[in-house]
Amino acid sequence: MTGRETAIGTVPAAGELNLNGIEVPEADLEELFSVHADSWLAEADLTEEFFAQFGDRVPSALGEQLAGLRARLSK
16 A cells, blocks of 8 residues: 555555445545644644643654644645
8 A cells, every 4th residue: 555645644545445345435535534734733733732731841853743744734
């Protein structure tokens, strides 16, 4: 499986999932694997608030990952 790159990582590309015996409309699969940037950005805000509880004890790498996520979602 090669997948499809998104702002949040790799998700299955169309046709990559073995859905034999499962009837799922194509539109439902598209929605399942879609990335809603506004929702993810709101979640990033909540994550930043959570990190703030720990002050300087939060590893800088976590802040960098969060900043990277925001940048990818804002493209």
